[in-house]
Amino acid sequence: MMYKYQLILLGDTKSNACKTIKVHFFDKIHSIGLKDDMFEVIYNETFHEKYSNKQPSFVFYFGCMNHSEKDTDILKVLLDNGDAIFPIYFGEIFEVEVPEIIHTMNGRQYIADHVGKYINYALEAMRLLRENRKLFISYRRTDSSAVANQLFDTFARNNYDVFLDTYSINPAKNFQEELHHRMTDCDVLIQLYTNDFKNSKWCNEEIVSANQKQIGVVEIVWPDCTPDIHNLLCKPIQLTQDMFVNKDFQNESCRFTEKCIEKVVYTVESVRARNLAARQDNLVGEFIKEAHKQGRRFMQEYRYLVETLKDGRIRLFIPAIGVPQSYDCFDSLRFRKLLNNEKLELFLIYDDLRIRKRWVEHLEWLNESLEVKTIKKKDFELWLKNN
Template sequence: MEYKYQIVLTGTITSATTEITELFYKKLEELQLLSNAYKTINASDFDKEYKGNQPTFVLYFGNSEGNFEDANLVEKLLKDGNIVLPIFYNSFREEIPPILSNQNGLQYSNDKNDTIVNLILESFGKLRNSRKVFISYKRDESTSVAIQLYEALEKYNFDVFLDTHSIKPGEPFQDELWHRMTDCDVIVILNTPKFLESNWCKEEIAEANVKQIGVVQLIWPNHILERIAEVCFPINLNENNFINKVYNNKDTSKLTNETVSSIVQQVESVRARNLASRQDNLITEFLNIARTYGKGMNIQPERFITEKLDNKKRRIFIPTVGIPQSIDCDPSSALMKEIDDFSVNEVYLIYDDIRIKEKWLNHLDYLNNHLDVKTIKKQKFDEWLQNH
């Protein structure tokens, strides 16, 4: 039986359904994932196409007239233990069937398509469940906008790092800052006129380049785009993007709601797009060193590395973006299926350990002595591959 990831489309199908589906397959291409490993299933094809033992994400599209289509189908999908995301337009209570009343729904708008697609990819283990953003800014120029973006991104369930809000008193400031940047998905730079006069800001940009972290650069009015990051997505602001056209007061300047929504959408998009390049960096470096020792390794379509061993077993190496957590050592059910198919007896997470706090590295070393899934530091790739 062919093994696939399933997206089941239920409820009242509209143009929004088509837009989300098209964006999903576009994201697969950006992440360099094979599209034929995924399939979308409509209610009309459900009995023929749906497989209960395969990873599934269900979208339920509400109906403003209260016509709860596919309610029986959703009941079966819930009993199978599947994730169901109710999508409503105005009123959750009126548009979503009672059987989904305990589910956390999402109110639809065009700028939510990225969010919906990323939720699907996260559920399949193709994006990190944590959604981490780092805001880089100059305090004496853009504090009020930095706080505004912090609050807006938190509202959309991002874990946001802002120095004034995220570092506890008594924490080593610089160590904590580098540690948190290492683990973020996107950096939002508030490029004000004197931004690059700050040594702290320059160092943060240098770190972003080293880590190949995607940067959303907000360029202030009457300022220019700085060529400050390898992976950069610029947004040119003008005075109309600011409430009352006030953009040069660090304490009172605020972006309009429309501008904030646009920035949040861009952050969501860059987050998914940047994952592939950071995985590629880990994969490329690991494979280059492995080849110097004559090891036969291959990249699989789902972006992990396999190595054949003499005893007809295989090792699997999984590129892990950011800081590995203990939960990362428990592979998803989909990956476990792939591991079973390969008769694998060793699984490793490979990660970039530069700038991660020593305390956390020691914790990961401790987990290596107690869990079946091990971790390998980037700075130890050569040593590990030479000895294994």
């Protein structure tokens, strides 16, 4: 099965605003090197047939004065699954145009000049902006350095931040620790599985690490190799001689054909779509599960969880997939301005597994002075008990 990103359009889908946003959405997708067939466009009439809660989604709900409760049953399904819903209204009063079930959400009045911003909200939720599209290429120079560079160039053009392990880790660094740390921050790991690669001591370690972090693996298997696939999140591509320029695959300067490159790109996007949803669901699900054990309840918005306290304070918990950076803390401050609430408390929740110890210590040190605090997964239960 090939996984896709889901663009869901509900409410008044006959409106000019809906048509305009859809056109601009795909214009933006094309500009970052993605193709239409990586996306499933779902309307209310096709929702139950096409929708999957295992694939990343973004929902535009278009308000309407005379049909304010339209698609309520679908919205309930989406809310239960924690999907991103962005309500858009056209008149002066938000509540009279959209279903009551999403009245607590932060909608936007439609302004034609702001369509670009609306599209960026969707891309951000799907983590399709460049700073959120991270790819790790693992290979052996003796077998596949030219292919690795070819893939680096291709994915850089496709709006990815690409990491090549043997080029990007300083010789003075602890290789294994740095490898795990960098892998934690990527969406997909590409392994160029050649005869020399399978003898590398890092190969099994990378698979174990990727599996623990629910990172998708695309294993590109050379024609003369048959690997033992033992990662449930792994998608193998078995190569043939025809997939190489001049059918030459037995030296480090060999290169893929354009048709082969297209297959790799499509597979990587599919694996990314599948695992992006899985990683976020796992992180948010663990946090909510711990909260429910203690009788705490959260409202799930399209980019964060909300908790309203009895004294009027509001807490936002923002999932950070990968390695949290100090910039993520800074960037989260925009929610205070967005929601216009000075009593807002901001937290980044993250999975600290395989992140460098010194980096976790750095984040905990930042907690002492920054407005935005971080909470690591292993501390969810303790933090919720004490705060």
